[in-house]
Amino acid sequence: MRDLVLENDPILSKSGQMFDFNNPQEDPIKLTEELLDAMVKYEGMGLSACQIGVDLRVFVMRFNGDAIACFNPRIDHYSEETTYTREGCLSYPGLFFPITRAQGINTTYSNKEGDEMSGSFIDISAKVFQHEYDHMIGKVYLEYASGYMIRNARKKQALWKRKRKNNIHYQIIEDESINRGGIKQINTR
């Protein structure tokens, strides 16, 4: 499994290449499996190819108790209704802050077999899709937050890193549970 790409890596701010099903840059099935394995390992709600160093417009996300892979995704419509909830990113461990996202979206993408799909997503799924879609175009969630918000989140992140150094094992979960309890501590021994 390729390593997770962390903040400051230039690939995170680069607009990704389109996946070419006629002349695949990577085996789409294998790439999907690798992304899913990494998403599960790092307890993410979603993971984009660029986050494992692969410059392609592909991501996976949890959906309805299962997971989907989206190749060359597009967002065709954003609802006017918005949500304002806490968000994290596996490339920014421990950095959480609330941002505004459309509550619902209509999308098109290809699945790992290359079939054109259209999908509507709401609430947490819409939020994850929008977050991962941003990775396709070289955008990260920090761009939606004020300097003040980020400074606050960085302070909490520093605390989180200190605690982690003291051999307390934490699990980051990019989902609603973060809204309630922050970082969930897990018992590892």
Ligand SMILES: [Zn+2]
């Ligand atoms: Zn992310």
